[in-house]
Amino acid sequence: MDLVDSYVNAVAKALPEAQRDDVIGELSEDIRSEIEDKQKELGRPLTEEEQEGLLRQRGNPLLLAARYRQDQRSIAFGGQIIGPVLFPFYIKVLSFNLGLTFLVVAIIFTALAVSGQKLGFHDIVSTCLLQLFIQLSVVTLIFALVERNLAKHPDRWHVKGMSGKFRLDLNIEKDIPLRLGRNIREVSRFESVSIIVACAVALAWMTEVQNFPVLILGPAAAFLKLAPIWYQIYFPIVALTALEIVRAIINLVRPDWVRFRAYYGVFVQAAGLGIVYFVIKAGRWVEAANSGAGGTARTVEIINQCFLYALVGTAVFSGVMILIRVVRLVRQPHGQHGSASVGARAKEGN
Amino acid sequence: MWRTVCGVHYMTPGTDNHELFENLRLELRRGSLVLAVLAALRKEHYGYTLRKTLGERGMAIDEGTLYPLLRRLESHGLLVSEWREEDKRNKRFYKLSADGKEMLKQLLTEWQGINSSLNGLL
Numbered sequence: 001m002d003l004v005d006s007y008v009n010a011v012a013k014a015l016p017e018a019q020r021d022d023v024i025g026e027l028s029e030d031i032r033s034e035i036e037d038k039q040k041e042l043g044r045p046l047t048e049e050e051q052e053g054l055l056r057q058r059g060n061p062l063l064l065a066a067r068y069r070q071d072q073r074s075i076a077f078g079g080q081i082i083g084p085v086l087f088p089f090y091i092k093v094l095s096f097n098l099g100l101t102f103l104v105v106a107i108i109f110t111a112l113a114v115s116g117q118k119l120g121f122h123d124i125v126s127t128c129l130l131q132l133f134i135q136l137s138v139v140t141l142i143f144a145l146v147e148r149n150l151a152k153h154p155d156r157w158h159v160k161g162m163s164g165k166f167r168l169d170l171n172i173e174k175d176i177p178l179r180l181g182r183n184i185r186e187v188s189r190f191e192s193v194s195i196i197v198a199c200a201v202a203l204a205w206m207t208e209v210q211n212f213p214v215l216i217l218g219p220a221a222a223f224l225k226l227a228p229i230w231y232q233i234y235f236p237i238v239a240l241t242a243l244e245i246v247r248a249i250i251n252l253v254r255p256d257w258v259r260f261r262a263y264y265g266v267f268v269q270a271a272g273l274g275i276v277y278f279v280i281k282a283g284r285w286v287e288a289a290n291s292g293a294g295g296t297a298r299t300v301e302i303i304n305q306c307f308l309y310a311l312v313g314t315a316v317f318s319g320v321m322i323l324i325r326v327v328r329l330v331r332q333p334h335g336q337h338g339s340a341s342v343g344a345r346a347k348e349g350n
Numbered sequence: 351m352w353r354t355v356c357g358v359h360y361m362t363p364g365t366d367n368h369e370l371f372e373n374l375r376l377e378l379r380r381g382s383l384v385l386a387v388l389a390a391l392r393k394e395h396y397g398y399t400l401r402k403t404l405g406e407r408g409m410a411i412d413e414g415t416l417y418p419l420l421r422r423l424e425s426h427g428l429l430v431s432e433w434r435e436e437d438k439r440n441k442r443f444y445k446l447s448a449d450g451k452e453m454l455k456q457l458l459t460e461w462q463g464i465n466s467s468l469n470g471l472l
Binding site: 026 | 401
């Protein structure tokens with residue numbers, strides 16, 4: 001894939017599907033015509049640096065795509081919090097997170113209903129509202145930070161190494177293999193800042209869950225409690241999350257340490273898999289708060305069964321991810337990222 | 351007091367005035383771009399040649415502005431477009447529709463009116 005394809009694909013990823021082919025066909029043609037014109041003028045083919053220069057003049061693909069979109073909605077509260085460039089991604093992330101959260105909530109409530117527990121309308125509404133509030137706050141905060149960063153540094157992007165992938169594209173089934181396969185020259189500062197914020201929120205949440213199991217169990221916390229395994233693995237998980245924050249801070253200062261992040265990713269994933277192994281081995285993940293309650297036993301059984309499926313799925317997914325990361329590390333020649341990145345940064349004056 | 355305020359104001363006029371001028375200039379140009387595009391499309395063009403033509407006539411426009419504008423004008427029925435192969439590449443050619451021609455005529459009359467009014471004022 002040449003630089004033009006990479007650029008055009010990066011724009012495509014940020015466009016609605018209905019517009020995509022049309023816009024991309026025309027944009028691609030425009031870029032290639034400009035390159036041809038320059039080549040005629042110079043009497044020779046353009047070098048990769050010259051092509052990169054032409055593409056950089058066209059601007060950040062994310063911003064360019066936003067100009068084509070008809071949807072120009074944004075979120076403002078006094079000043080603009082999330083602008084039209086990021087708004088569609090914000091909605092995508094929020095819908096995905098809320099969808100997933102409400103699915104989990106629905107499973108828990110169904111399990112409770114099936115086991116004969118009495119559920120009040122108030123319980124359902126309060127749980128849904130709490131989850132809505134948490135998701136809305138966290139996702140909005142992260143996107144507001146990204147928006148600020150984008151407004152401050154609209155030119156902080158790289159033509160090389162995009163390979164048509166966008167960090168904000170949430171087409172998960174397509175994105176995961178593409179992300180693993182791409183040749184990144186720098187760790188994006190957006191990514192580092194987002195990870196710091198997300199991990200900090202996760203740490204705060206984990207601390208609160210210890211004291212308020214209602215945050216994870218919802219109204220079921222009245223008759224269910226977390227099994228001891230969660231308290232046993234609390235510190236390892238906190239340590240891993242804290243280490244991830246440290247890693248993101250290091251990459252914020254040294255975005256060219258891409259290989260460091262790759263090794264670190266394998267380590268964190270392997271450690272995570274180890275933790276999942278111990279969690280699976282525990283065999284029970286929730287328990288009845290009052291051992292005498294008969295109907296609760298059935299609820300506990302159903303929820304534990306759901307936990308087992310989820311944990312096994314997580315373990316398989318982690319195992320595959322580790323394998324892919326290791327293969328990628330082995331295939332990639334050592335030092336490729338570091339030296340290329342320094343060169344690229346020097347050229348771009350970053 | 352008044353002198354100090356004026357002094358401060360005139361200490362940093364360069365960047366402020368330049369920025370203001372740029373904003374006003376862009377605003378002025380933005381209004382004329384539709385007219386320029388419609389006028390250039392009396393003859394059929396594809397995106398890149400249209401951009402070049404406009405640039406050569408002193409109305410340089412970047413593709414992030416031109417293509418969304420072309421789409422908007424087409425959705426209003428002022429332009430018609432078709433994909434055609436030329437030099438072994440697929441290109442989208444635009445030209446004025448019948449409504450576009452009528453609209454251009456009206457806009458030109460309006461523009462000439464504004465122009466003569468301005469000339470009277472200047």
